[in-house]
Amino acid sequence: MTATETQPSRAAKSVNLKVLGPILALVVLVIVGAALNGNFLSAANITNVLSRSAFIGIIAVGMTFVITAGGLDLSVGSMAAFIAGLMILVMNAMLPAMGPGWPLVFVGMLTAMVAGTLAGFVNGFLITTMRIEAFIVTLGTMGIYRSLVTWLADGGTLSLDFGMRSVIRPIYFDGILGISWPIIVFALVAIIGELVMRRAAFGRHAAAVGSNDQVARYSSVNVNRVRMLTYVFLGILVGVATIMYVPRLGSASPSTGVLWELEAIAAVIIGGTMLKGGFGRVWGTVIGVLILSLIDNILNLTDGVSPYLNGAIQGVIIILAVILQRDKKAES
Template sequence: MNSAMPDTKPSGRKRASVDIMTWGPFIALLALAVLGVLINPAFLGLDNLSNMLTRSAFIGVIAIGATFVITAGGLDLSVGSMAAFIAGVMIILMNSLVEQFGAGLTTVLFGVGASLLLGLCAGFINGVVTTKGKIEAFIVTLGTMGIYRSLVTYLADGGTLSLDWGVRDIYRPVYYASLLGIPVPVLVFLVVAVIGYILLNHTRFGRYCFAIGSNEKVAEYSAISVDRIKTLTYMLQGLCVALATIIYVPRLGSASGATGVLWELEAIAAVIIGGTVLKGGHGRIWGTVVGAIMLTMIGNILNLTDAISNYLNGTVQGIIIIVAVYLQRASWRKLAP
């Protein structure tokens, strides 16, 4: 992951500061990894690294979608609930298809298809209500967050939805299998990141996102169809949530009202740790990837030691996040005239 290229900013000015801002998250990640090794050598074990990267894949994939939304000046708080809702619908659908198609690949493919469709639709709704309804994204997605959360609770009757055991065995490799020694979720994470990077930094769509996030009015006067682009970012976010859910469901084969709680905050945190600006106008995919890994790594390191009281886990987490972002912003401020 360290060989990731620093993204090229559209404007070539302030080269020195750009470098530090770009590499800041990587340096923080490295420092954290060193801390991990010092605390427990098992941290560097192949199993642990693969566990950790696999775990970070959910938040990571969602956060890549969030990078687009935030870069274009939006915000999506509904992602955690959306993931839970999609997971719930997938499980119900696959369970009901077992009778017709048996516990086979067809059933799983239907589930996956439904997930992608639902994600796109949910994103479309967030986007259209925000842009056409002229309501703040915060309010719209706060609303849909509550809606999806209660829908999944309703679907599960307040309990837990469990996937049919036959389907589970077919679907299991999507989370647990490895290709060329790399767990499938990590591969998905990587592919989504590469596509996201190209989309954000090397296409017109990406440039429009930057422009809209910097100044929506100016973008509009520059003949960018702001509403369409913004809606597309929410749909992209929905698609990412769907992908994350597709790799999440085979892990435990269940969904409940407690699934994906606070994922939205973790995703937003990953995006900001990575150097994307919360108020929009600048986004960084590789930074987001590092941010997501860092968040998981903190939890992992805390689990590998008993030197820190369990009661203080949240404190350690909070301090590391703030320090990571501070270092990055402070060095940037010092170097920029």
């Protein structure tokens, strides 16, 4: 009897800490950043930080669903590089026929979306229907996409035709009311993701599948369909992120998107989503992404600490986040 009475109150306390933890960390980072450098809070710097975090952020929202449903996707970074390469190749190939202009941009966008959907479907198919471990499948596809983009670029760089670059540039650099498109798209994806996770049947089902797939199956949830959809959505979001990314540099190379998968997974975990699945928080992921890019930004703006220590600091933060997460598990 005592067990049932004491447990909920203790759980509630730690949940509060878990909710506040990432927000507090973000607030502390903002204060530290502002104190160290006057330019930190300038509109230009904030736009820069948010735009750069948009790629990882859009992918991390999709990753939140995959991890919540008990899965994992290591292939997203290579997938982004491959889709970027493909998008550039298709646009360059169609250029003589269509000429530079928005119709061709839409062809490029369509390419990215279709390729992302297919890539997500392949991962999902191998994991659900063929029942191979998500880690193995996506480790495999990670290597495949990375190798394909290297092969397509012949070890060098795939560059978008120069005329096209000026047409496509505004997708990254322009926006509405001074807010750039990547930030707007990231915000939209995050809001929709948060709504789906908290209020739609799909989010509830994903959490149920990640929590205990047997219970989900016995509750008439189509477990394979839910898992498959999380990978397809992630693939689509990788496509969206690539559409935002290509205009920035107008090129893709074998080093495009390297370690994006780890940054996305790290953001998800820092945000309070459980790595073993069953519980996910999209807004937490957004905060996780912001924390990671703020650390990078602050180190670049200040002289005290070398920016080369970025990875080390991020690593410490990820491990701290997981320690916090473990506390909750041990109790329940």
